[in-house]
Amino acid sequence: MTREPTSQRTVQTLVGAAVVVTALGLAGGALKIPGEAGYGGVGPNFLPWVVAAVLLVCGILIVREARTGGFREMGEPSGAQRAWWPGVVWVSAGLLANAALITTIGFILGCTLCYLLAVQGLRRAQGERPGTRTLLVDLVTGLAISAPVFWLFTKFLAINLPGLTGTGWI
Structure with a gap:
């Protein structure tokens, strides 16, 4: 087992601690989201809680590994x-x-552009x-990612996201 220099271990520990703090912040935000169950039996706070829990576990494991x-x-x-x-400018x-455009062109096209x-x-x-x-491959990939996310949130979790049409499918 090779030991890392102390300064690297400290930085690695700080990365893990930042992940833990992010998880706690997300959990705090999830507390403010109403929890009444929507279509499918889960409420809009379900996914934030799952992400917060996974981030917390990952952060703890990162800190343990670093220490x-x-x-x-x-x-x-x-x-x-x-x-x-x-590259930073592009992102x-x-x-x-x-x-800027999500309420104008809808969630799917806005996320695809992003x-x-x-x-x-x-x-x-x-x-x-x-x-x-x-x-074209990147455009199709963006659509392939954003469309199912939109439908998951709007149809399964009953969370209103900005759409391009009034039908709720685009």
């Missing part, structure tokens, strides 16, 4: 020494576009210059 010797068999970090700021543009822009930033950070085919 008992550090992250074992961790390879050298990949990528550049510094952040590639144009931020996706998040901001989603926030995914498309974020993936462009990540691809370009790796030196890739996506062509038309890659853009």
